[in-house]
Amino acid sequence: MGQLQYYSDLVVKVASDRDRSAFAELFDHFAPRLKGYLMQQGADANLAEEIAQDVMVTLWRKAELFDPSKSSASTWLFRIARNRRIDRLRRQKTAELDPEDPSLQPSAPADVASEMDARLREERVREALKSLPNEQQDVVRQAFFTGLSHSEIADRTGLPLGTVKSRIRLAFGRLRQVIEADQAVDVD
Template sequence: MSLLQYHSELITRVAADRDKAAFSELFDYFAPRLKGYLMQQGADDAAAEEIAQDVMVTLWRKADLFDPAKASASTWLYRIARNRRIDRLRRQKSAALDPEDPSLHPSEGPDVAVEMDARVREQRVRTAMSSLPEEQEAVVRLAFFRGLSHSEIADETGLPLGTVKSRIRLAFSRLRQVLETDQAIDID
């Protein structure tokens, strides 16, 4: 289970059962990160702490409003934090917001060079994936594109767990060879 899925599961447990252990895990993970994010956005230490606490209280009270189909847990919580910070600024100023406040501006678009590198890398991986034997490619796709654990892949495919692990290990070895060879050709 990925970290994103795990956090979504924890929020679901808070919503369904008021699971204090799940909330505690979410709090320990997100509260310091939210505070850091808010401080990066210009909030002072005390305000960032207060807003982060408020976001976590909101999580406890309104966990049932979280929809993992619409956003990840972190996206949902960071959006609440951003909105709470804007609300706080509005209350403090009661006049117009500072148009230079970075939290009010959309983030800049992606760097074209970075995006092109990502596309090239993606194409290399696709090409490398197509060089795998079908049985290896199938388990890699289940593991990394569908996010299934080794056990879940074994259950879904009917393969022994050891076979699933071996195929993934062999696939990674072959992918590494193909990608390193591909990269060496590009450098020459």
């Protein structure tokens, strides 16, 4: 099961069963990421944390509004965070608020062709990942799906840092070959 699907399933568990362990896992994963995102968008640490917690409370209270067929859990939560930040800025009614600020503009409607291309790419990558040796799959998943640094992976696995980096580099080389070969077949 993919990481995106995993978190979407956890939101569905919260919605259907009020599953506290699913919520705790979602909170542990998303709250710090939401805070970091909000700080990148210009919120100070206290405001970012407050909004992130508000988003997680919204997840608990309104999980049934999440539709996994329309977006991933992360897209849904980050959109709520973005909207909450905009609401805060509007309430402040400061002169700083620039109506032309791109973060205040509505998102462009999804391009169906681009979404399909992205899904096909994601499917190709998932299939290509399956062709990797287990030890390479493991480090790639930890680095790119769990978001761990190379050093954190080395600490968790007990592998030397150089080995972790080599496995990731080899995995990328192999993934590139598999995906390029797959695309060449599609073109023919």
